[in-house]
Amino acid sequence: MFGKNRIHEPFAIAAIFSAAVTLHAAWMLNILFSRLPNASAYLTLSDRIGPITGMYTISGVLFLTIFGFTVIWLRGRDCSAYRDRVFWFFTAALVAFIILTHPIVYEFGIREING
């Protein structure tokens, strides 16, 4: 399958793209879990460990699914136009994940003060 001299570029593009999408999904899920207790309870696969089990499972499944679909979609196509776009999309996802998973950011809220 992997010839010595042939580069299967769709695999590389799909890996970067699926990592970026998974990082975006992870910070969104974290905000969802912290804001909606019902969602957290629904996706808790192990009570002893907590909602992080659901989050890890979703991240793993999402990474593999997006990777598979992207490889199928890009097979036989010229991927040169996607190289820089996918790289910058990943960089944006990385920055978003680092900032938006910080406790100061996702626990931020405005509390009403009754006079």
Add this chain to the structure above:
Amino acid sequence: MNGILSANQVIVYNLLDPGSVLYASLFVLFGAAVTLVFLLKERPALSWPLMSLLVVIECIFAGILALEFSAASNVRYTFETFTRLSDALSTHRWLLFQMPAIVLAASIIVLATYRDHIAQKHARYYRGFVILSVFISFCAILVIGIESLV
């Protein structure tokens, strides 16, 4: 008197904990990976050792997760009392832990796809991705270590 002996006692406790041993080995392997990743452009033949190293790191990540989830390292917690700040940052550590696992898996796929061709001019974005992934993963491991100590 608190001296080297008491410090050694802490090291012995940590060596008894498999999670801490795996975590310490991550630091050693990441030290090698960070060095190799910056030499990729000059020596493309290093892509194979780097990929092997990343596979080992990924396996260690899986091992740490398995230990944490199976609570095999819970004995450690009876010897320590966590400060409030460390408890507060526990969720952040769990969130941060999945990031290196994801980006390193993608890096392994990129290195397996490009192999020695990673040094070519058209592959600069892929090379940049591998460098960024390894470097940011190392930073994440450092942050997790620092947060667990506060």
